[in-house]
Amino acid sequence: MTLPPDRVMKEAISSKDPSRDGQFFYGMVGTGIFCKPSCTSNQIDLEKLEFFRTIKDATQAGYQPCKACLLNPDWAGSISLIKIARYIEDHADEKLTLSSLSGMAGVSPSRLQRAFKKAFGVSPKSYQDAIRIQMFKYFLRKKSGSITEAIYDSGFGSISRVYGEESRSLGMQPKSYKAGGAGEVIFYACRDTTYGLVLMAATGKGVCFLQFGQQKQSLLTALSTEFPKAELICSPAQEAPELDNWIDAVNLHLSNGAPKPDLPLDMQGTAFQIKVWKFLLSIKEGDTLSYGEVANQIGRPTAFRSVATACAKNRIAVLIPCHRVLRGDGSLGGYRWGSERKQALLDMEKQRQRD
Template identity: 40%
Template sequence: MTQQFSSLPTPTVAPASFSLPGTFPDPDTCWHAVQRRDRSYNGRFWFSVKTTGVYCLPSCAARPPLRRNVSFFASPEAAEAAGFRPCKRCKPRDWQVEAGLSKPVAKACALFQADTGDTPPSLAEVARKVGLSATALSKRFIAELGVSPRDWLVAKKRERFRKALRDGEKVSEAVYGAGYGSPSRVYESSDKVLGMTPATYAKGGAGAHIDYTTVDSDYGRVLVAATQKGVAAVFLGDSDRKLEQDLRHDFPAADITRNDAALEDRVTAVLSRLYGRKPSALDASDVPLDIIGTAFQWKVWKALTDIPAGETRTYGEIATTIGEPKAARAVGRACATNQAAGVIPCHRAVGANGGLTGYRWGVARKERLLAEERRRKST
């Protein structure tokens, strides 16, 4: 199993649970989100309460209002134009719609990224500019992004370096353009930064090869993809064509080939997890993983495999389990970026009120997976 860094080019995954569609949800969807205090709807709408005269985020922890007293708005400005004032508890104006982050964290990220020098602005300096203490800003980063500001900066520097190489820049130019003080710093950690040497990565990930196959299952079509090291992706869906497109989108620089025969054992092992015939585990010998994740993501994924089949845990409960009780939202992001459906059972993670929140492969499929697990457990 390869943890945190992989031989593969970094996949470009859109976190399903926290995507922010441009369309305004219908009233029933909005009301259900308010009842569940669903954070994934923050920034998609705001709701007001006639009896209190305030408007809030969907995740507001205040006492639940009655439906007849609630109205929904597409922006804070619209709510204020209707005569409502912002809630002091959830601070509904303190939300960056485009980034899916609170305004202080979004502004801090922008300030950090604006300086690409080898020595970024200090945490205290940035915290002061966003109106928080350094400690408070660090806590917000961990809660919303799952990493500390320092780890976030390291990841962004690596991201700039990888992008420069993919765009065709010379290694020397990419090194300094990304903010590294010298080439030696990059070559000393190239396995961690790229999974290969900078020169090899610059050639589009030469040597990174993925075999894949698709099979039928009780939950629709299943795509299993693997490198020589292990399983790189398990996707669920209804169309082979769409699953194959998703694989190529997530791994644009890899050499991808269909190879049904080579993956028979891997498919058997994956289906055993989907059907609950074998327990989930990150270190299972028949399903070695070759996926990319931060240390925080791996902690979340490990916690998911510890949840018994047929049972669920809220994002907050998982956050507490891994020692980060205030990182429920970051746990949700880690679940949304899971590349190995079933093997890493992110379908067992639910919203604060037990609601089946967003699932990359469809909420209906998530509901069926859990129902089947419970049925098998009871027989």
């Protein structure tokens, strides 16, 4: 799990900065005690510290929670506060409610909320969010590595290690999809490319949204319309370069003839839509099929209208190449991001086949 830079953590500890609480813990070598950044009870030798992302990491390294800051003296169940924090760490990717957590502690939700905040500096919800954001960045980073080498040379072999092949193109069940991304954290970045403005968004599983547009605001509106209940977090370049790398890879593909980057995808839709989208991934660059041919190939020969609809509902432009599906008469058919872009993509791909 990733930690803030050493310098940042040491500054936070020196200034006892409460805004860093929940982001990391530090152990004092030789004492066996670990604290939160804002702890005021110690004389600290900045050269004799060990840093931990989670309470679990700190306790596994043999440290005990500091009585002054983490074992909140106002809270009779302070040991169970530590247990609850560890429970949050272990279940950070699940939907946790204050009432279920307070049930575990045997106190009222409001009491837990206050005590937890006093001990850890953040509410249980913020603590969970902080862990999830770190997990997300960690996963992205593990997968992207050196983007050009990993993507273009090896077909991005590390993805399957991190995600497992099946979850790489994992689709949510229709039921959870209807929930509009409830309980999900989605990071997004908006950048200029050869094909205009692009907004890319990703969950911890992969890219869930890639769209072209004229204005950032309308792209953002489109994203929040697709995932009305998700928590959308703008990813500033300096904090999460991964999305930028991924957008760069797409842009290199569009502008410089680099292969289509094999990024992890989080396809969210109905079972039928996911079936169509997965099939689209198998259409080779330079090839095109009609909606009817796609319907045939997925074993639903009469469903060509539904295939067309599934293509129209594709949220992940270019990476799921719905532009390679045309009308039966060979005419262009629709494209969510404009028929000019569709034609340009097809021309580029044909050109590349000739080169």
